[in-house]
Amino acid sequence: MNAWTDAIVVLVALTNLALLGSSRLSVCIRVVAIQGIFFGLAAVLLRAEPLTMDLGLVALASVVMKGIVFPALLLRTARNVNIRREVEPFVGFTTSLFIGLGLLGIALWIGSQLPSAANPTGSLVIPLALFTVMVGLFTIASRKKAISQVLGYLTMENGIFAFGVTVVGGIPVLVELGVLMDVFVAVFVMCIATWHISREFDHIDVDQLNALKG
Amino acid sequence: MLLCLFAAGVLVLSGLAALVTSGKPRLSVVVGSTGAGVGCVLAIIPAVRTLVLGGTETLRGAWNMPWGSFYLELDGLSAFFLVVICLVSGVASVYGAGYLAAWRGRKALGPVCFFYNVLVASMMTVVLARNGLLFLVAWEVMSLSSFFLVTFESERPGVREAGWTYLVATHLGTAFLLALFALLGQGAGSLDFDNFATFGKSAPHLAGLAFILAVVGFGTKAGFIPLHVWLPEAHPAAPSHVSAVMSGVMIKTGIYGLIRFILFLGPPPMWWGVALVAIGLTSGVLGVLFALAQHDLKRLLAYHSVENIGIITLGLGVGVIGISGGSATIAVLGFAGALLHVLNHALFKGLLFLGTGSVLHATHTGEIDHLGGLLRRMPWTGMTFLVGCVAIVGLPPLNGFVSEFLIYFGAFKGVGTSGPLTVVACLGVIGGLALIGGLAAACFAKAFGIVFLGEPRSVHAQEARESRHLGMLSAMVILAVACVLFGLLGPLTVAGATPAIARAAGLDGATTAAALAPAVTSLSGVILVAGILLIAAGSLLLLRFLLLKGRTVTEAGTWDCGYARPTVRMQYTASSFAQPLTTLFRMFLRTHRTIHMPDELFPKEAAVSTETPDAFRRKVYQPVFRFVLTQLERVRQIQHGHLQLYVLYIAVALLILLLWKMR
């Protein structure tokens, strides 16, 4: 694979770093959408075997869902609860950025240690998929707003999808579509829950939800 | 070599003479300083001769101590450090002659001169010694004499505590050195360094332990973070010319020891170099961050010494990485940068401390926020201080840039040619040096700008006048000129230091010179651009002069936005200047802020003060010492004072001995 394909993958890494570094929720939502589109396209473009109908359908469905449906849902929720920024995360934005760089290094090192059967083309997709999963987990752990938690979950899902498609190869269409459906339901439910939380408590800070303990 | 011994003798004798004539302060100070100056000049001659001509001089004698022998040797590395010691100590003693005049009549000056001379003589012995016991004795004499110098003004609050902190810290370090020497000398009968040199081959599995002991032991003296906690206490407490010597020279003996002992430990594995780079990065960045938050001028300079030791260690790390990677170029460049920075730092830190001494001499306060406008009142001090600031930030064309350039060059070569771990380490060196450079520029813009520029912020600063003493002025001017010269003559300095670099890297002279050649060519390019810079500056000055000749040039007040009554207290203070950076890095600094808000209807007073105590001292050392103290309190109960129980102790001990021998 030449440098330009790896370049697209690098752009995905930049979307992860942008997710870590920006405080504006609309930017974060759009960045995760772009990431979903890119991973969906990369899954199609980077295959060694020719394109089948099944895989094309899966890719199209995932691009549509992640690129159009989820961002629309999340943006609408953000507008409804009137939240525009992640104001005080547990870990500051610049520090998150540097931790993200560290995670990138770790993911690249793990990628270099994997046996070559797992990564025959030697491309950067596997390490960057790992990186995406790690960034998703970190986002869930370090942010307070519920929408950021959803974005972290979506990022993790993006990473797992990319990893699965590149390593495993032919996942049955039904399984893929089922996973997409699950994710859609999860995001839908989370948006409704966020709206209700905001209506009840006037904020969507997840760390204060432990006040609900008796 | 005999000349060195003679010089040391001159130093000690003149110190004793100063002590004896303590009743006549003027005489004792003159005797002491002249002796120090003469001794340093005498000792520098064989050192320079060894550096220029190469070769080694040895002196061996018997000594009646177990494991000890009077074994001295002057090779390239020792000669280089000897040059550093003599240059700065000699100039500082000239300064001290004038500086100590302020205490004439109030304190006895004889002991200060005595201990100063003993300090210089012991430092000379440390770099010349080739026997473990001799080394340790000289090390201990160095620590003790500097302790007495630090507590010179023991009536000032905090000085005694600073002295105790220093004493405890240096002895903890010496304990590690004892362990190191014991480990290295256990096979052989004596503690001669010749026997140590084979340690690496005979016991490679213990080399890692020896390395750690050396890093901790010598690092305490050098001031690595987290072993540095004594530096910001001791250096401000000492008289300024002593601070210059301690900061510029004494901590470098730690670096000397580290280089010498790493040579004994055989081929270094990669993790040593990476560990040194990590230590250098932490010391450099944290040192300059803590310096930014200080508002006492001497404490700021002390933290900067920690930072520069960090830079030297970065160079050492690159050098060791080069040796373990088998690349002569990287090794030579790293050690060249480190050694040259030892010299350069001694020069400009000495200069800065001497300048601070002048400021203290004139204003009697070191609090930056109480000073200001001193450039008009003390022009020579200000100008030399500016030269020192430009040098310490590492700006071309002065000497700080030359040594940092060499370290960068070595790191760049390391990035281009080696395996992943070295590449990451070298990139850390590059990024770290860049960050340190930017923060140091901020810190010294603050130090020079708030202290010397603007309007005086207090009565002390307003009434400051330049000292008339020729010794003080000439010492500062000599060091400033040295900074400029060593900057403009970079290639010559590198050539002169080649024997030392060769010794440190474990290579021979020809290979070293060949490996240094590209760097020397680049340095010539640097000098060419520096020349263009100076020509450009000169012609622009001429242009400006010609343009303004026929025009009106008037003076007015500074633009104050039409404010009716500006006062000098409305100028920027040191804390406010550094505030954006200290806020950005507040996670490391943990500054305490005390705010006294205005609280009545017609508020009268409000105050803000910030205090940045050393985080390591507070979080690491104090809890440990407190714990040790509480445990030892329990043991204290043996000493309760009852005489009968003491007699009982003796009786029981005798009974046990009797029973034991009877068996």
Next chain:
Amino acid sequence: MAVESLISVVLALVLAPLFLGVINRVKAIFAGRTGQPLLQTYYDLAKLLRKGAVYSRTTTWVFRAGPTVALAATLAALVVMPLGGTPALVSFPGDLVLFAYLLGLGRFFTVVAALDTGSSFEGMGASREVQFAAVAEPALLLGLAALAVRTHSLSLSGIFAGPAGSVTLQAWIQMGPIVLLVGGAFLIVFLAENARIPVDDPNTHLELTMIHEVMVLDHSGPDFAFIQYGGALKHWVLGALVVGCLLPVHPASALWAPAVSVAEMLTLAVVVGIIESVMARLRLVSVPHLLAGALTLSVVALVLVIY
């Protein structure tokens, strides 16, 4: 070779104020105004050189020397910087470190001259300036390190104007992402060092919001002319870095090279004008985040180079 380098240096010296003129004209077009003449900066410089000077009573020789040293440092940096595919007048391995530190020298003396006035306005600008510089330096040097490692050359001329393996349009195919990332980092550093929106507004006259402008508030006459000209030269020198990464079009024949390089620089001026017109100035506490973003771009480029 040396003749072409000399020509590009002379072009830089002559055309640097035009760079500022183009930026201002683009901003005016966006705002629907006619705007200043393109050559306005030249007229300003001529006017200032004709004037006398007023100095504050608080200032010393440092204040009078500051603009001179800053301009001399920028001139020295110009000598080391390759412009438009021709090697620089002076080049040697390691000159990228010298370049960064020469800019630092100019900045140090500007800051110190600002503190000399004893005014809180200048102090404000100086303290912000050193903060931004401290965070921008690593971004600049690490970006240069990435390029140096990729092109196996430690000299700026080797990176941007070297014969093979350096940053040319053909080489983009191999090292596209790296050069784009580093170019992005350099663009952010350019905006920060030259006091452009989104870091600082060169047109604001409120002292509380100025950074660069307030540091030079008390200068007048020829000193101020040196400062303005030095600023324009700094735009050109740092712009050559950005253009070398993002627009490395080097014509084959040496005859066209100067014209093409000037066209590239003026394109950058148009881009900067567009950025200034469509973006708002960032809050001061967000500028370190932006510079940390530049540092991130440099580090990602480095990671790519090593991997």
